[in-house]
Amino acid sequence: MERGLLAYILIPLLTAIIIPCAARNKPRLADILANVTLLAGLANLAWLLFTPANIANSFADIPGDGFSLLMVFAVYMVALAVVFFSAFFAGPMPNRQAYYCLIMTSVAAMCGVVTTSDFFTLYIYIEVLAVTSFALITTDDTSAGLEGAIKYFLLTFPASVFIIIGLSLLLLSLGSFSFESVKIFLSSGMSGGAVLFAMGLILLGLLIKAGIVPFHTWTPDAYQGSFSPVSAYLAGIVTKVSGVYAIIRISMLMRFYEGRADALANTLMFLGMLSIVVGAVAALRQKELKRMLAFSSISQLGYIVLAAGLGTPLAVIAAIFHLFNHATFKTVLFLNSASLEYAAGTSDMEKLGGMEHAMPWTSWTSVVALLSTAGIPPLSGFWSKLLIIIALWAGGAKVYAMLALLFSIVTLAYFMVMQKKVFFGKKSEAAEAAKEVSAPMLAPVVLLSAVIVAIGLLFPYFYTYLVETIAKRMIL
């Protein structure tokens, strides 16, 4: 456990405890407490990351490693966006105290996941996260919400079993759970079938939790069924932290096994490519906005897993970069879908249309986010995708590189269909009555869109951060 970042776990947890007590009779206080906690955390993190002195000495004194810090930043950023949005979301609001309490607990759990340095603690936090996610999906107590929650539970339960069996094997064969000991073992050159098998089981569990093809069937239902801001939260950050983050960690360790874990790495890459294809093709056929976004999410996660599977330093930082970018643009798109549902009463793309006149801000922030997802320069998604492709090519996976490049066009195609059906085109009945959502609800998406543009334009700084703190310190 990285002590320097402990506060980011404990403070949200404290807030989670305070909220039900303090805000019992004043539900609005719950909004304020959650927002203030996250905002303070984010400001603190931004200070850590962006002080000029820090940039000048190439991030020498940040606490923990660069990957953890970046992920904590992403967690706080997305959580703040969602919580701020929820505070003004006047839709059918579940029990506020419970809702914020769950969100703060899951923020703490996510920070735990990304700052831990051994597999057992990782597993514990992932389970905490799974329980809170399950509860969050059910906050929408319609049948769809329950269906999503049950599907989530039934599919991620076996995942936990795989992980725990993997952990026991690891303990039996290695006697330790820590990343460091696994790394030392793998780089020692001893043959270790049991350790490798344990890692394979853990990876399998994580792939299910991340919703990678062929284990993806729970994600569209869970995202579609849950309360709209919750789907933004789940898609934007939760499934990424509970699955993909650890996959990247493990592939960083696998590098030290010097090519003897090829089968595992190749499987990861294959599943990544499969997710890109299946997610993108399925997204083309969706009629419901949130389902389409869910499939798009699967496809984008495919890029991350594909790069992580390759495991070269450039591929790993490209995967991390794409993971961060995905958190920004997918949150924007899901929050916009929530706004649409709020303003027009539906997220069925067939019934929407011509919303741009009623909701220009929502429309334009969607354009920014979708172009970034499709990898159109100079937005952030372009750079991360470009890095992934260059890394794949340089690592010898030329076919994957070309396929990954060409599948950007399918990404663009399904988003074009979406933008046409929802925002452009003739005014629908829904658009006649709809109004743009209030400024506070727009603020998170506008700010996140600004982040997308800014990272795209300030790519060199971001890249330096990744190289200095991740590639140089942790991989080489």
Add this chain to the structure above:
Amino acid sequence: MDQTPSNLNLIFALKTAVAAPILGAFLIPFAKKISVTARNTLAVALGLVTFIAAAWLLPSAMNGMVTNYSLSFPLGFDFVLSADMLSVFMAVISSFVSSIILIYSVDYISHYENQTEYYTMVVLFLGSMMGLVFSANMLWMYVFWELTAFASWRLVGFFRSDRDVLKANKTFLVTVFGALCMLAGILLVYFDKGSMDMRLLRGENISMLAASLILIGILAKSATLPFSTWLPDAGVAPSTVTALLHAAVLVKIGVYAYARIFGVTFVAAPEFSQAVLWIAGASAIVSAAAALVEKDIKRIIAYSTVSQIAFIFLGLASGSRVAFMGGLLYILMHSIAKGGLFLCAGIIEQKTHNKDITKMGGLFKTMPVTGISFALCSLSVMGIPPFGGFFSKFLVFKGATQNGSLGVVLMFLAGAIMTLLYLTRMFYLVFLGAEKPDSPYEGSTVMVASVFALALIGLSLGALIYYPSYYVDLLINQLGVNLQ
């Protein structure tokens, strides 16, 4: 590079030419908050500033000075702007025609919705075009390439019926598909040579695969067979947009990229150039034939563009000095003349509320100035002396016959004759023939003046052909690679 004051001025002009329109575009929505006039003035001013900045670089470029500005990016992604003779030539032409289009727009577009978006996108488009032209790093060329695709997506989808949006999406997807192939080609070069800086790559050989992938991108953007279908469809946009996309800027990007990558940077295999010639020849004939039977005035001009672009490819790919010179002059002449034709079509469409040429006739009596401008621009496109178009077409043919195969030249000859036919047919049906009842009168002064100016410039470029051809000759001496 020495830091003399004049040099600093040039770097400033270079930065302005790219940054002013790109950053300025995002100020346009704010100018709308002040007033409509402020917004329109700002848009036109940005166009003019860009033109002046580009023209500022002309004299030094002619003296053989290359102005560079670079920002360092990791992994060899350096952002490099470089103003040599070719890029300045292209920048001046496109910023000039874009400025005229912006001036014309002030009247033309004033009846429609989404005007703010229109101006923002036109200026952004101009800016990304400038960025593309001046970029010396192929990656950044690609970045700006996609930005132009984005702007044209919004512009083609200006009217928001389902059909318009569908065609806008088609335009975007076709050009982005091409661009992704091009990116793959660029990356191949990058892996092969370790750099994407075209200044360092001059005179290198390029592999057939990389060249073909880049070519797909170029053909998709310049709407050459087999990717030509998006361009006539994009005619659903306002006429100013089609003028911008089809005549002045967008399709020329492909041609420029060809000149830049295969003309003055890499040495491509001879078979590659041969293949380009055959593709271009087929494109010239097929699209000219389509123009002959089409009835929609804007689609005819669009098909004509596809066909004329093929002539530019003939000039650039023939591998002869004379033809290359003709190809570059063709870019200039065609931008002016085709821009004029589209803007005339805009006036006609707006006044008659009709795009079908079989339902028009006798407009010459009521719209004489538009008619004359239309005729002058058509003559230049046909290549009748003493118009500018004649010289460029002549040089292209002269060079191509020296070097090329007979089959290709015959194809293009057929294409040139068909150009004559379809333009005469269109002029006859629209302006001559039986007068229809309630024929409309001339468009607004600004609009008519814009097209008349373009027509006169086309004529005077023919009379003063010495200057542009001198410039192009110098350019080839300085930059030409592998030309005979």
